[in-house]
Amino acid sequence: MAKLHILHADMDAFFSAVEQRETPELKGKAVIIGGVNLSNRGVVSTASYEARKFGVHSAMPIAQAKKLCPKGVYLPARHSLYKETSQDIFKILKKYTPLVEKLSIDEAFLDVNGCERLYGDAVEIAAQIKEEVKRKTELTISVGVSVNKFLAKLASDFEKPDGLTVIRADDIKSFMYSLDINKIWGVGEVFAAKLAEEGVYKARDIWPYSLEELKDKFGKAGVKLFFLSRGMDNREVKSQGEIKSVSHEETFVDNISNQDKLFAYLFKMSEKVSFRLHSNSLKGTTIFIKVRYADFSTFSRQKSLKVAVNSSEEIYQTAKKLLANDNLLKKPLRLLGVGVSNLCQEGQEQLNLFAEADDQLDQTIDKLKRKYGFNKISRARKLYLNDD
Ligand SMILES: [Mg+2]
Incomplete structure (x- = not known):
């Protein structure tokens, strides 16, 4: 669209x-x-x-x-003060459309398709949101408006603070033409360095490559790059109620039997799951794992906890026990996955005092990841892997 x-x-x-x-x-x-x-x-x-x-x-x-x-x-x-203010802001956002996807305490995507009759077109809605946030909270919000998530996010960053930037379909090519490659979603420091070796510094430097070439060179990341460098993104805005579970799985190039290596992968995936839960202010009470062997036989196990969690350490420890209990690592693995379901909104779960210390560490790590891209920050256990 x-x-x-x-x-x-x-x-x-x-x-x-x-x-x-x-x-x-x-x-x-x-x-x-x-x-x-x-x-x-x-x-x-x-x-x-x-x-x-x-x-x-x-x-x-x-x-x-x-x-x-x-x-x-x-x-x-x-x-607690920031959370309160955040709730005031989200109340305003949700007035304009039910399709609000919370990314963090102060950031969200909105899909305003179909809301025009009540509030005007997307740009008018953006202006009203800015005005209402200012009036009710005395704070400024920057809003980007575009045809998809990727471009809307680039737009909101473009004229910060107090910005309102619109990227129309006709502007996409010229906007992407001068965009630095590291502004593209998923291009962290490591990937950017790899691309620089190929002489790629701007989004436009990707354009001469075919989809197949990029796929061969960089796998899935290359496919993403092909589309994003052209400003194409088909991810939908998902409101929190629609997220049923958050999981991550990886298929290995070579089947893995080394337990330490598998646990290191498990930890890395637990961090990714934790990051996504935190980003959406979600917690969950059920931890599940999935394994697949060389013959494609697939097994899953799950455990329900008394309190909802979202810290990487709790997810990892529970998942690790699930793997160990049934001796699931006795054969080399082709695939390993971990996830959390039975989700609830953070703050609505029962209090788990012991989880607090872990939570704070995760929040700091989350912040660093957002700042520097996902792959740079890791806790010591993950350093066992250098393929990230
Ligand atoms: Mg912000």
Whole structure:
């Protein structure tokens, strides 16, 4: 559909903007939000635009930020306050369309197809959302409008803060022409370096390659690149209620029998599942695994927990036990998968006090991944694998 109907809405420097709103003396100042316990060993979670002028950005160690911006105001994160504000914002977004896909506490995709009669076209809706968010929360939100998710997200980033950018079907080619390759979804630092070896620096540098060539060179990632470099993306906006489970599986090039290696893969996949659950503010009570052997026989096992979880450590530990219990690793594996189902919205689950420490670690890792691309950050266990 080449019609403008997808919006990407993203709050500007969300945590620090909320703090500036709460304490008006902070307006116009360099405000840097760290973790719950603000310490020099932590990382920046949000920097106000004033602080960004000094080179401070999220995921930077606090100690380094203090060197760049010694006069900045450093504050610990107040998550319950941000969550409350986030709920106000999502209430506004959901007024315009039921199809709101939450990506994080301050970011969402909206599909406004069919909402025109009530609120006008997609661009008018974007303008109304900006106005209503400003009026009701005293905060600014940047909105991108386009024909698909990928372009809408690029658009919202284009004129931040307080931006409203539209990429129409006719603009796609010229927009993509000058786009740096690392702005393409899925192109992290490692992939970008690989592409640079081929002389690919801009989205347009992909255009001369055929789909088959890219597939041969880079596999699935190459196929994605073919389409995204042309601004093509057919992912649909999914509201939270539609997500029934989150899982990840991998088919190995060579069957694997080494248990340590399989556990390392399992951990990597648990992290991916955890990341997606966190991104959607979801938790789940059932952990499941899937294995496939060389003869294509396939088995799955699941375990239900008393409390909903979404930390990679809990997913990993439960999945690992499922694999060990039934001796499922006695033969080499062709495929391994892990997932979480029986999902609920975060905050609606029973409280599990012991899970908290793990949660915070995951949140920090999630943030770093968003900042630097998925493949760069890993905990020690994953370092066993170097194929990522
Ligand atoms: Mg944001």
